Amino acid sequence: MARRLLRNPSVVIGGLVVLLLVAGAALAPLVAVAPDAVDATAAGQGPSAAHPFGTDPLGRDLFSRILHGARVSLFAGLIAVALSALIGIPVGAVAAYAQSRLVRGGILRVVDALQAFPFLILALAAAAVLGPGTVNAAVAIGIAFVPHFVRIARAQVLSQLGMEYVEAARVLRLPSGRIVIRHILPNAVSPLLVQASLACGVAIVTEAGLSFLGLGTQPPTPSWGAELRAAQGYLLTDINYAFWPGLAISLAVLGFNLLGDGLRDVFDPRRRSA
Helix, strand or coil: CHHHHHHCHHHHHHHHHHHHHHHHHHHHHHHCCCCCCECHHHCCCCCCCCCCCCECCCCEEHHHHHHHHHHHHHHHHHHHHHHHHHHHHHHHHHHHHCCCHHHHHHHHHHHHHHHCCCHHHHHHHHHHHHCCCHHHHHHHHHHHHHHHHHHHHHHHHHHHCCCHHHHHHHHCCCCHHHHHHHHHHHHCHHHHHHHHHHHHHHHHHHHHHHHHCCCCCCCCCCCHHHHHHHHHHHCCCCCHHHHHHHHHHHHHHHHHHHHHHHHHHHHCHHHHHC
16 A cells, blocks of 8 residues: 555655645744744845745745744644544444434435535635634534535445445444444545545635635734735735745645545556556
8 A cells, every 4th residue: 555655646746745834834933933023124025035935014024924824724624624524424424324214314405405505605604603713714614524524424335335244244233333433434434535635625725715804814823814815905016925825825735636636546446457
């Protein structure tokens, strides 16, 4: 498995980009000045030795704010995906394995109702109800992602129900919960990992969008979306201010998407044999 992963260029490139983002976020307090530190003599300047990415109109170092903003974006993305997976996977497994037709039908109708709304609209509605803030934005994104994980988990459990090992477990009269948790889900984890990787990229973009609209991370905490919001008034006079947070968002999404596509290629036997 490790050899197949290392042979896949999408996994390698995407993994390196994600690793670089994580390292930058983790080392931000060590390699950059405080994100709110103001250098009034260098306000609105371009890249220099003292400020590699330049400064914003207030004189704050953009390199520091981008690195500290990575911590917010990665935190929001991981929390959103973890929350949606913790809710969606068990619910999807119940929707596939439950003996009661009423339970299965009820879950699917709720999922259908949620998926009737576009993902971003659902996230906006949840964020508006919960209120602004990084954690609330992450929870709102996680809620919007739950139907996707429910559908994927249900499909994977259904694909495993006819396998011989499931029939053997039923013959042994093992509890249904144990069959699902100990036997079915471990064999269905690959597509869920792919979905989680792709969802991280979408979550980062969505958190940036919520922060841009004022429903996500609030000032003075640095955030890529908040930086873009502050830069929109300077697009015609200082593109450097908006360039770096936009580039950071693009790289983060590219990294997670490449990683997800590569994992899908590695785990999908049809793609391996092609």
